[in-house]
Amino acid sequence: MPEQHDDAPVRRRQWGSERRTRPLDTLHERPSDRKLVSGRIAIILTIAFWIAYVVYTVIRQFLDYGTESFRFTTEALSYLVVVTFLTFSALMHLIARQGAMERFATHVRVPRAELDRHFGTGHESPLTVLVPSYAEEPDVVATTLWSAALQEYPSLRIVLLVDDAPFPTDPETRAKLERTRAVATTIQTQLAPASERFQEALLSAEVEASHTPFATVDSLRTLVEHHRWADAWLRRHAREHDVVDHVDHFFHDQVLVGLADEFRLTSEALEAAIVDALDTAASTPSVEGRTTPLDGSTLTEITSARVVELQRRLAWTFTAELTTFERKRYANLSDEANKAMNLNAYIGLLGGAYAFDETASGTILRTVADPADADLVVPASDYVLTLDADSVLLRDYCLRLVYFLEQPENASVAVTQTPYSSFRGAATRIERLAGATTDIQHILHQGMSRHNATFWVGANAVIRTRALRDIEEVETVGGFEVKRYVQDRTVIEDTESSVDLGMHGWTLVNYPERLSYSATPPDFGSLIVQRRRWANGGLLILPKYLRQVRERRQRGERVGIVEMSLRVNYMASIAWASFGLIFLLAYPYDSRLLSPMVLLAALPYFWLLSSDLKYCGYKRTDVFRIYGFNLILMPVNVAGVLKSIQQALTAKKIPFARTPKVRDRTASPALYVLAPYAMVVFSVFTFVRDFHAENWGNAVFAAFNALLAMYAIVAYIGIWNSVVDVWIWATAWMYYDPSARAARRARRLAVRATARAARGGAPDLQPVAEDWRAVLYFGDRGKSMPRHHHADVVGAVRATTGSTTNEKTAA
Numbered sequence: 052m053p054e055q056h057d058d059a060p061v062r063r064r065q066w067g068s069e070r071r072t073r074p075l076d077t078l079h080e081r082p083s084d085r086k087l088v089s090g091r092i093a094i095i096l097t098i099a100f101w102i103a104y105v106v107y108t109v110i111r112q113f114l115d116y117g118t119e120s121f122r123f124t125t126e127a128l129s130y131l132v133v134v135t136f137l138t139f140s141a142l143m144h145l146i147a148r149q150g151a152m153e154r155f156a157t158h159v160r161v162p163r164a165e166l167d168r169h170f171g172t173g174h175e176s177p178l179t180v181l182v183p184s185y186a187e188e189p190d191v192v193a194t195t196l197w198s199a200a201l202q203e204y205p206s207l208r209i210v211l212l213v214d215d216a217p218f219p220t221d222p223e224t225r226a227k228l229e230r231t232r233a234v235a236t237t238i239q240t241q242l243a244p245a246s247e248r249f250q251e252a253l254l255s256a257e258v259e260a261s262h263t264p265f266a267t268v269d270s271l272r273t274l275v276e277h278h279r280w281a282d283a284w285l286r287r288h289a290r291e292h293d294v295v296d297h298v299d300h301f302f303h304d305q306v307l308v309g310l311a312d313e314f315r316l317t318s319e320a321l322e323a324a325i326v327d328a329l330d331t332a333a334s335t336p337s338v339e340g341r342t343t344p345l346d347g348s349t350l351t352e353i354t355s356a357r358v359v360e361l362q363r364r365l366a367w368t369f370t371a372e373l374t375t376f377e378r379k380r381y382a383n384l385s386d387e388a389n390k391a392m393n394l395n396a397y398i399g400l401l402g403g404a405y406a407f408d409e410t411a412s413g414t415i416l417r418t419v420a421d422p423a424d425a426d427l428v429v430p431a432s433d434y435v436l437t438l439d440a441d442s443v444l445l446r447d448y449c450l451r452l453v454y455f456l457e458q459p460e461n462a463s464v465a466v467t468q469t470p471y472s473s474f475r476g477a478a479t480r481i482e483r484l485a486g487a488t489t490d491i492q493h494i495l496h497q498g499m500s501r502h503n504a505t506f507w508v509g510a511n512a513v514i515r516t517r518a519l520r521d522i523e524e525v526e527t528v529g530g531f532e533v534k535r536y537v538q539d540r541t542v543i544e545d546t547e548s549s550v551d552l553g554m555h556g557w558t559l560v561n562y563p564e565r566l567s568y569s570a571t572p573p574d575f576g577s578l579i580v581q582r583r584r585w586a587n588g589g590l591l592i593l594p595k596y597l598r599q600v601r602e603r604r605q606r607g608e609r610v611g612i613v614e615m616s617l618r619v620n621y622m623a624s625i626a627w628a629s630f631g632l633i634f635l636l637a638y639p640y641d642s643r644l645l646s647p648m649v650l651l652a653a654l655p656y657f658w659l660l661s662s663d664l665k666y667c668g669y670k671r672t673d674v675f676r677i678y679g680f681n682l683i684l685m686p687v688n689v690a691g692v693l694k695s696i697q698q699a700l701t702a703k704k705i706p707f708a709r710t711p712k713v714r715d716r717t718a719s720p721a722l723y724v725l726a727p728y729a730m731v732v733f734s735v736f737t738f739v740r741d742f743h744a745e746n747w748g749n750a751v752f753a754a755f756n757a758l759l760a761m762y763a764i765v766a767y768i769g770i771w772n773s774v775v776d777v778w779i780w781a782t783a784w785m786y787y788d789p790s791a792r793a794a795r796r797a798r799r800l801a802v803r804a805t806a807r808a809a810r811g812g813a814p815d816l817q818p819v820a821e822d823w824r825a826v827l828y829f830g831d832r833g834k835s836m837p838r839h840h841h842a843d844v845v846g847a848v849r850a851t852t853g854s855t856t857n858e859k860t861a862a
């Protein structure tokens with residue numbers, strides 16, 4: 052059992068949380084014929100019941116009563132629009148789900164030996180794992196880097212892209228940053244003994260294999276010894292790993308112990324092969340009638356090439372290069388506060404050699420022709436894996452996905468990934484339910500690949516560098532080139548980049564296995580940040596996708612109606628579903644527009660959703676909890692959609708809000724806490740009003756929403772947490788924070804100085820006359836940098852020369 056430290060910060064487990072910690076199987080269960088047929092029937096019934104509603108309710112009303120009033124006509128048309136859009140989203144869900152079932156029914160896993168043979172001698176396709184990190188907990192970062200470092204890939208380089216301010220003044224922040232910077236070096240140091248051992252063993256195995264086509268008993272015994280050593284090393288590391296929460300349990304069981312189990316299984320198979328070889332030799336007479344001598348030179352059925360492959364696997368697993376990079380140390384790299392530009396800054400440096408040029412504005416990276424003259428060398432890479440700092444990969448993630456990309460039929464695939472699943476064993480009810488929606492989304496994303504409608508989900512994508520070069524955008528900012536590969540125009544950067552890749556003829560495919568996992572927000576406050584960001588940007592990307600469709604058709608490509616429908620639904624469904632549900636909740640529609648056909652059209656969706664929840668290890672009744680969960684998140688989704696509209700009108704980027712990852716609870720904005728209560732109150736009011744008016748359909752609907760929303764408030768927000776969050780909001784004005792006031796004043800001065808400089812006036816900031824370096828560099832005394840700040844920057848960069856020279860040496 053993993054060790055549990057008493058002083059570790061553990062989130063208190065709620066009643067109704069998840070007890071199961073074992074994840075779902077890597078391979079999806081092959082669906083039965085009954086399941087496939089029921090999925091097709093559900094699609095047909097959804098369409099049939101919607102048509103029946105339109106014909107027998109809406110059209111019939113007009114035929115019987117005509118346009119009796121403007122109000123009734125408006126109500127009928129608006130209700131039909133709302134019902135149509137909601138039914139369309141349900142239909143797209145069913146179609147994507149059916150596509151996933153069909154893919155699971157036909158998927159055949161590539162045998163391990165075929166992977167080893169493909170990546171054998173001569174395979175040179177380096178892969179760089181980029182892990183963007185901002186204000187992350189060092190132990191969270193370490194877990195992610197370990198899962199990447201133990202990948203079985205021949206040429207693997209892992210770069211932690213630290214995006215924190217490089218020179219914090221707060222002692223606690225500075226100490227945390229130093230611990231984060233040390234993570235990569237610590238892991239590299241721990242891997243070194245195993246790496247040296249297995250690299251030497253690989254050389255010996257290759258030399259021996261060149262002399263005999265089949266392995267000897269001695270060579271197999273040596274291989275068994277190495278596998279046992281790797282098994283013991285991993286189990287020792289697992290025992291030393293601090294288990295704080297369910298994510299640590301997953302890392303312990305599935306990454307460390309899981310890999311150790313594989314090595315142990317291989318060693319047991321090799322031992323069985325040795326026994327078979329000795330038994331065969333003992334029972335086989337020699338030419339003179341004597342038995343074959345039972346010594347280490349006895350040949351086995353295993354080829355020497357296979358021994359080298361197994362030895363190479365050990366070397367790959369423990370030989371990764373890890374380093375750290377901080378773009379904010381360099382004045383010529385973008386410092387825009389979002390994950391996309393953090394990735395872009397490093398991707399733009401791939402394959403280059405750079406010298407440090409100390410200027411008045413800080414250190415600048417200058418390209419040099421000879422790597423020997425460089426202070427920083429960034430090796431080129433055929434593939435890039437973008438991995439969020441709270442994600443964990445299973446051991447053969449990189450190997451299987453790169454193998455998939457290198458098959459001839461996948462030459463046009465730019466991005467592949469396994470849409471991440473949730474960690475099981477959540478300590479809170481809301482994390483458990485949010486994890487359920489994540490696992491359902493995993494199935495839907497798999498189905499979207501069936502119809503060529505895949506979207507890049509940026510948590511763990513393997514990308515061809517050549518495809519990124521195709522979508523590269525270059526602009527000059529302040530005299531320096533800024534390169535964009537991953538778009539940062541919206542906060543859902545991976546979705547827009549998917550559209551850009553399609554414009555250049557690339558496709559995207561989700562690999563039909565469960566090989567990656569990512570953390571789910573454990574409280575309502577952090578979930579608000581995540582879901583508001585997800586709801587923001589789809590409407591802005593939709594026009595670009597329509598342009599992509601036109602360009603593809605002009606190239607003679609076929610764009611299917613199902614593909615278009617799935618993509619449009621993915622980008623815009625949050626908008627129409629949120630506003631449509633508001634209409635249904637708020638407006639007292641005429642009871643004549645209600646019909647059982649509406650419920651029957653939605654029934655296949657809810658029935659199969661409950662079936663999929665059961666398939667993913669949850670309860671069928673969670674379908675009602677998810678409905679209530681979506682009700683209390685409706686204000687969050689609406690806010691995200693309104694932000695998109697704001698950006699469309701103002702042409703200003705919406706700031707990228709990172710999801711908080713803390714052990715304690717994140718406070719929620721009062722608006723999103725009070726809005727669900729207002730929804731409950733209004734639903735109760737609607738129920739009373741429609742009950743007295745004998746408008747039974749609306750009354751039942753209002754009561755249903757009131758009950759589920761109230762349950763969701765109690766279960767997922769918490770009454771006491773609501774009181775605390777509203778109190779914090781109501782009393783915030785009573786507290787005085789001098790540092791915050793000084794920061795706001797500094798921002799105002801900076802904005803004022805920029806505006807005055809743009810008008811040609813003198814800036815407000817006082818120049819430093821004696822800083823001749825700044826005068827010569829900027830040509831303007833008003834933009835000079837204080838000498839002490841310049842010295843701090845130069846000193847800090849020089850202090851990190853050791854880590855950067857590691858990159859140069861490795862290249």
